[in-house]
Amino acid sequence: MSPADFAKIQQQENSYRKHEEHEPEDLRQAAEQLDHTCPEEMAEIGDKIANATPEEIASMRTRVDTQMTYELNTAQMLKNQMGELAADKHVKYIISIEKKKDSFESMVMEHLRMNGAYWGLTTLDLLGKLDAVDKEEVISWLMQCQHESGGFAGNIGHDPHILYTLSAVQVLALFDKLDVLDIDKVSNYISGLQNEDGSFSGDIWGEVDTRFSYIAICCLSILHRLDKMDVDKAVNYIISCKNLDGGFGCTPGGESHAGQIFCCVAALAITGALHHVDKDLLGWWLCERQVKSGGLNGRPEKLPDVCYSWWVLSSLIMIDRVHWISKEKLVKYILDCQDLENGGISDRPDDAVDIFHTYFGVAGLSLLEYPGLKAIDPSYALPDDVVNRIFFGK
Numbered sequence: 001m002s003p004a005d006f007a008k009i010q011q012q013e014n015s016y017r018k019h020e021e022h023e024p025e026d027l028r029q030a031a032e033q034l035d036h037t038c039p040e041e042m043a044e045i046g047d048k049i050a051n052a053t054p055e056e057i058a059s060m061r062t063r064v065d066t067q068m069t070y071e072l073n074t075a076q077m078l079k080n081q082m083g084e085l086a087a088d089k090h091v092k093y094i095i096s097i098e099k100k101k102d103s104f105e106s107m108v109m110e111h112l113r114m115n116g117a118y119w120g121l122t123t124l125d126l127l128g129k130l131d132a133v134d135k136e137e138v139i140s141w142l143m144q145c146q147h148e149s150g151g152f153a154g155n156i157g158h159d160p161h162i163l164y165t166l167s168a169v170q171v172l173a174l175f176d177k178l179d180v181l182d183i184d185k186v187s188n189y190i191s192g193l194q195n196e197d198g199s200f201s202g203d204i205w206g207e208v209d210t211r212f213s214y215i216a217i218c219c220l221s222i223l224h225r226l227d228k229m230d231v232d233k234a235v236n237y238i239i240s241c242k243n244l245d246g247g248f249g250c251t252p253g254g255e256s257h258a259g260q261i262f263c264c265v266a267a268l269a270i271t272g273a274l275h276h277v278d279k280d281l282l283g284w285w286l287c288e289r290q291v292k293s294g295g296l297n298g299r300p301e302k303l304p305d306v307c308y309s310w311w312v313l314s315s316l317i318m319i320d321r322v323h324w325i326s327k328e329k330l331v332k333y334i335l336d337c338q339d340l341e342n343g344g345i346s347d348r349p350d351d352a353v354d355i356f357h358t359y360f361g362v363a364g365l366s367l368l369e370y371p372g373l374k375a376i377d378p379s380y381a382l383p384d385d386v387v388n389r390i391f392f393g394k
């Protein structure tokens with residue numbers, strides 16, 4: 001081995017040592033480099049070993065040891081950084097909410113229990129534990145929430161609204177029980193909420209919002225009744241809510257907001273009208289939602305929140321720009337928001353958990369392809385296998 005070669009090895013060794021003081025990003029890059037040693041380099045190393053003196057072999061061994069230690073440390077550090085999803089705890093948390101009907105959270109949730117059922121049951125399904133609940137009991141309660149009009153209420157004895165109607169349809173889809181519905185009655189209720197300009201009202205009181213356009217489109221699509229509404233007008237209304245920043249608001253001229261963007265992009269995706277989205281411009285606005293901690297916010301200058309993992313991520317996936325954010329950092333942020341003792345996920349680390357953020361956290365991790373979770377469809381917000389069953393009968 002020439003003195004120049006030896007110096008090179010020493011230099012490499014020093015640079016490996018230096019990595020111990022480096023930031024996680026540098027370490028990750030270095031680990032990737034180590035992974036890409038090409039066959040020519042390997043042959044060269046083999047030649048060197050064949051012609052080496054015992055001293056040189058000892059030196060090489062030291063170098064390999066250093067390298068191995070470094071790689072093992074990096075792997076361990078990355079693993080620690082990633083944390084783990086406390087799946088069993090989250091299952092227990094969701095089931096316990098259902099049982100604690102007198103708790104504060106249940107009282108707050110009373111009028112929107114239908115949404116709570118959708119959030120909780122979809123989370124259980126993503127975790128592969130939907131069979132932990134009594135399907136017949138849920139369906140019997142759910143059907144008592146339906147009104148004469150065909151719409152569903154948030155709970156028994158409350159008024160119907162398009163929001164709860166979609167949740168009811170989604171829950172029945174999860175259980176493969178859409179056949180208990182009078183499909184025409186439900187779809188007439190929804191199509192009856194479309195206004196002359198193509199927009200949708202949420203209920204008979206008439207509030208208009210692009211959220212309701214998404215709900216109507218998603219719901220009628222699941223029921224195979226999109227022909228009951230004026231799809232062209234609905235799409236034109238959504239496009240009229242598009243802003244110069246590429247985002248969408250709740251009505252024409254309304255400020256862009258990640259939740260609204262999800263609704264509009266998903267509605268356009270379902271109706272095959274995604275060509276109306278300026279993907280680069282919107283992708284840029286969406287990826288700027290990632291803050292230093294790895295979490296995502298819903299608008300500029302706002303705090304990150306786990307629920308935006310869903311709205312921003314699903315939109316980025318639908319417009320094919322999800323590689324513009326750091327997935328690893330977002331996984332870490334969501335995992336940091338878990339209650340590791342009692343289960344559940346909160347909006348931000350150390351806040352109180354709730355069923356809404358537990359759903360959006362797990363759904364976000366599913367979009368991020370976190371191991372052990374079922375895949376979720378970014379536009380229908382239902383597990384992929386449920387969507388496939390609805391549209392392909394399998």
Ligand SMILES: [Zn+2]
Binds near residue numbers: 305306347357
């Ligand atoms: Zn939130």
